[in-house]
Amino acid sequence: MEPSEVRDRQDEALRLQIGEIDEAQERRDIAEIGLVEAALNHLDAGMCGDCLDCGAEIGLQRLLVQPAAPRCAACQAAHERSK
Numbered sequence: 001m002e003p004s005e006v007r008d009r010q011d012e013a014l015r016l017q018i019g020e021i022d023e024a025q026e027r028r029d030i031a032e033i034g035l036v037e038a039a040l041n042h043l044d045a046g047m048c049g050d051c052l053d054c055g056a057e058i059g060l061q062r063l064l065v066q067p068a069a070p071r072c073a074a075c076q077a078a079h080e081r082s083k
């Protein structure tokens with residue numbers, strides 16, 4: 001086997017592995033992507049950083065920790081309690 005063939009096979013194996021990792025990560029990220037898309041729609045609507053429930057500005061610190069946060073900390077806590 002030519003050295004270039006060996007490299008091709010290794011590349012192929014690596015590509016397959018990366019594909020599997022990507023898939024697992026994709027599944028994990030789907031929920032988060034939904035949140036990010038909601039936040040982007042929020043941005044389009046010119047409502048960036050405003051709480052979905054009370055309309056108050058979501059604190060910068062909170063947005064830095066969770067950029068896709070749809071609610072202020074108080075409303076998020078209330079939302080989670082009401083689940």
Ligand SMILES: [Zn+2]
Nearest residue numbers: 051054072075
């Ligand atoms: Zn709120």
